Amino acid sequence: MPHDAALCATQQPCEICPIRYRAVCAHCEGDELAELEGMKFYRRYEAGQVVVWAGDRMDFVASVVAGMAGLTQQLEDGRTQMVGLLLPSDFLGRPGREMATYTVTATSNLVLCCFRRKPFEKLLIDNPRIASRLLEMTLDELDAARDWLLLLGRKSAREKIASLLVILARREAALIKRRPEGRIAIELPLTREAMADYLGLTLETVSRQMSALKREGVIELDGKRRVIVPSFVRLVTESGDDSDGGPLS
Amino acid sequence: MPHDAALCATQQPCEICPIRYRAVCAHCEGDELAELEGMKFYRRYEAGQVVVWAGDRMDFVASVVAGMAGLTQQLEDGRTQMVGLLLPSDFLGRPGREMATYTVTATSNLVLCCFRRKPFEKLLIDNPRIASRLLEMTLDELDAARDWLLLLGRKSAREKIASLLVILARREAALIKRRPEGRIAIELPLTREAMADYLGLTLETVSRQMSALKREGVIELDGKRRVIVPSFVRLVTESGDDSDGGPLS
DNA sequence: CCGGAACCTTGACCCAAATCAAATGCCACA
DNA sequence: TGTGGCATTTGATTTGGGTCAAGGTTCCGG
Known part of the structure; x- marks a missing residue:
């Protein structure tokens, strides 16, 4: 098994793709889909592997098929903040940009459906369906970033943890x-640590708040990586905002 | 003078518009520009006026021509976080969305170049130049939001203040x-207070840090609303990140 | 079954920024 | 020229989360 990104031969047809109707290809049919299908290739990464480093050349864009990836930014002295969390159907990469602006790391085992950047950019120009879907997804991501700003700027540690769990549950x-x-x-x-980087906390504070939520029955832990929430509304209350999560979209 | 949004009769031709080559209309020429010009109308707001409330119907989109506006989000208990800062050439509103998601407030006297939403949406479909410019602007805004996440999550109060000044100077x-x-x-x-809402601080902390930066000669104050920076590189150093601000774009 | 590494939890202490509370400056306007 | 209403500054005190330090789990390879 290579240490680098594993180019993976086994790829599924788009028809049975789990993100078929949520990713950048969502509105494509017939010829458009066939064209995307013809140029796609899969890559797999192990949890912890780096997909690209900030500043490196990046000549593909991709949809997350399975797993999770984090975009990360750093100050010189090493302080780290996650600035993007990519879940299945999310889009990775910026058309028109040669270099990656952020370091991308697989936080769990990760499968990407990739397209070489140049041909994809051409597709974007010829094919308004894809371009408009990408605009829609970017606007959604901007909205998510704005909720995240509220979280980082104004929420307590406990509310931050609860909010993260709500976000993951909703997604x-x-x-x-x-x-x-x-x-x-x-x-x-x-x-x-990844949770701490997402929430603008230290890993100790994350651990303490998880323990507190557990002690008070808001959550139960099933191993380290699986959380049982007895009452979702209770968790939402703890998250500080009582929005209902908007339309299903 | 009405208390509400002032529909303003005096509007400039696009040719002499100060944001002609930076706004959503940047790549438009000839017919496209004429079409936009035909449907545009100006609105003016006084500092402090609300442009739209979160949840209200919003049937126009707009470019900021002059002045500044803040998008603001709130938790039920009143904690407030600014989640967007709109400067000249920035775009306001989301095509395809009926209701405003955020409260928009003029933080200074503000001039908007508005388009009714429905006709603008139609234009977006027919006219890839405008759509692709909007995508580009949205991606830029997402990048800005990501820098902002780093600021809120990991910077000290002093670094936050310096960063805000750097952002305003660059813009x-x-x-x-x-x-x-x-x-x-x-x-x-x-x-x-608006600075505090932007930076995730209290207004007292903002005031104290401004005083400290002044005391140490990083900035001088010329009235309350004008800052002199003797050495821009010094200010950038204080902001924590030493990126050069990227290409001029 | 043991050793080690990676990850997580818990405790003690500290500090940056929040909170609470006055002052002070600055207009606009009577 | 005073006066009320803001925005801002400054001071005293508190506190949530950071820092430093020590153990505890889990899991893998030998």
Whole structure:
């Protein structure tokens, strides 16, 4: 097994792709889809592997098919902040940009559906369906970033943890077009350190707050990477915002 | 003078518009520009006026021509975080969305170049130039939001203040296609409270850090709303990140 | 079954920024 | 020229989360 990104021969047809109707290809049909299908290739990364370093040349863009990746930014003295969390169906890379602006790391085992950048950019010009879907996804990501700004700027450590769990639960549920409620389980494919980098905390504070939420019955831990939430509404209350999570979209 | 948004009769031709080559209309020429010009109308707001409330119907989109506006999000208990800062040439509103997601407030006197939403959406479909410019602007805004995440998550109060000043200086300079250097003046069309909401601080902390930067000669104050920076590189050093601000774009 | 590494938890202490509380400056306007 | 209403500054005190330090788990390879 190579240490580098593994170019993976086994790729699925788009028809049975789990992110077929949520990714950048969502609105494509017939010829458009065939063209994308013809140029796609898969890559797999192990948890912890770096996909690209900030400043490196990046000549592909991709959709996350499975797993999770984090975009990360750093100050010179090493302080680290996650600035993007990519879940299945999210888009990676910026058309028109040669160099990666952020370091991308697989936080769990990761499968990407990649397209070489240049041909993809051409497709973007010829094919308004793809371009408009990408605009829509970018606007959604901007909205998510804005919720994240509120989280980082104004929420307490406990609210931050609860918010992260709510976000993961909602994203997980959205993939199967449902809305989380009642007793639910959340996969948590992040180390405590990655959670801390996401939330602007230290890993010690993350650990302490997780313990506190557990002690108070808001969550139960099933191993380190799986969380049981007895009452989803209780968790939402703890997260500080009581928005209902908006339309299913 | 009405208390509400002032629909303003005096509007300039696009040719002499100060944001002609930076706004969503940047790549438009001839017919495209004429079409935009035919449907545009100006609105003016006084400092402090609300442009739209979160949740209200919003049936126009707009470019900021002059002045500054803040997008703001709130938790139920009143904690407030600014999640967007709109400067001249920035785009306001989301095509395809009926309701405003954020409250928009003029932080200084503000001039908007508005388009009714429905006709603008139609234009977006028919006219790839505008759509691709909007995608580009949205991607830039996402990058800015990601720098902002780093600021909120990991920077000290002093670094936050310095970073805000650097951002304003760069944006001001970019409008005239220059890069800030040496001794510069920065307009600061924000109250201390608005700065605090931007930076995830209290207004007292903002005031204290401004005083400290002044005491140490990093900045001089010329009234409350104008800052003189004797050495721009010194200010950038104080901001924590030493990126050079990227290409002029 | 043991040793080690990676990850996580817990405790004690500290500090940067929040909170609470006055002052002070600065207009606009009577 | 005073006066009320802001925005801002400054001071005293508290506190949430950071830092430093020590153990505990889990899991893998030998």
